[in-house]
Amino acid sequence: MPRKISLADGRIVEVECLSCALTSGLVPSTGGVIYESKNFHVHQDVAYPIRGLVIVASKRHFYSMDELTNEEQIEYISLIHKIRGEQRTRLGIDKVYYFYNEDTTHHFHLWMVPRYEWMKQFGNSVESLRPVLLHARNQMNNEENMKTVIEGINELRKELRDFVSNSG
Numbered sequence: 001m002p003r004k005i006s007l008a009d010g011r012i013v014e015v016e017c018l019s020c021a022l023t024s025g026l027v028p029s030t031g032g033v034i035y036e037s038k039n040f041h042v043h044q045d046v047a048y049p050i051r052g053l054v055i056v057a058s059k060r061h062f063y064s065m066d067e068l069t070n071e072e073q074i075e076y077i078s079l080i081h082k083i084r085g086e087q088r089t090r091l092g093i094d095k096v097y098y099f100y101n102e103d104t105t106h107h108f109h110l111w112m113v114p115r116y117e118w119m120k121q122f123g124n125s126v127e128s129l130r131p132v133l134l135h136a137r138n139q140m141n142n143e144e145n146m147k148t149v150i151e152g153i154n155e156l157r158k159e160l161r162d163f164v165s166n167s168g
């Protein structure tokens with residue numbers, strides 16, 4: 001059954017699976033595609049305006065880590081490794097939180113959440129994640145911050161343009 005989802009940029013979309021909608025291009029992601037291959041689609045998170053918050057979603061619709069094909073497994077780690085490096089060198093991101101769960105209504109996707117100084121007021125590790133995201137959505141959804149978010153997207157896209165993963 002389709003669900004209504006509110007995006008950070010004000011759009012409300014009604015989709016069965018947001019990951020399918022984003023990876024197929026049916027719903028354009030904020031700031032455009034960062035990277036796309038046969039197996040994966042990389043984009044800025046559409047709900048929480050945090051610079052460098054990257055989502056790595058599979059193109060295929062499935063939920064669990066053990067459903068990755070051999071080729072996808074290899075490309076997955078190679079792609080995450082590349083993105084992480086560019087978050088560091090291009091965006092100055094010192095630490096990243098990785099979040100992924102299998103009981104999602106969207107399909108297989110990894111959140112790469114940069115850890116910034118301002119997030120420390122919400123504690124550390126897993127318990128800080130929800131308040132951090134809500135703070136971003138409620139307090140940082142402004143033009144000035146969105147400009148830095150889009151800048152971050154453009155930086156990463158530039159660096160990933162010629163990336164060829166090790167999937168063979």
Ligand SMILES: [Zn+2]
Nearest residue numbers: 017020061107
């Ligand atoms: Zn899907």
